Amino acid sequence: MKNDDEKIRDxxxxxxxxxxxxxGLATVARHGIGHMKxxxxxxxxxxxxxxxLVPVFMDDFxxxxxxxxxxxxxxxxRPFEK
Numbered sequence: 001m002k003n004d005d006e007k008i009r010d011x012x013x014x015x016x017x018x019x020x021x022x023x024g025l026a027t028v029a030r031h032g033i034g035h036m037k038x039x040x041x042x043x044x045x046x047x048x049x050x051x052x053l054v055p056v057f058m059d060d061f062x063x064x065x066x067x068x069x070x071x072x073x074x075x076x077x078r079p080f081e082k
Contacts, residue, residue: 028036051072053061061075074080 050066051063052066053075054064054071056062056074059076060078062071063073063075064071071080
């Protein structure tokens with residue numbers, strides 16, 4: 001059973017998620033889908049400049065820093081020990 005701190009954290013996370021969604025929708029309404037596409041393409045370009053995807057096991061990829069060769073995360077979101 002969750003304690004009070006975890007319940008509060010979950011409630012705040014949900015409120016932030018809703019606020020982020022509203023902000024994103026407002027940005028699309030104000031600037032249009034083309035603007036969001038440009039932002040996404042720039043983000044993807046930077047991501048692929050900084051990181052490489054390395055196959056892990058049979059069904060996942062590790063996100064690895066190109067400069068340090070350190071694993072930052074897994075594409076599936078699976079947790080790992082640092």
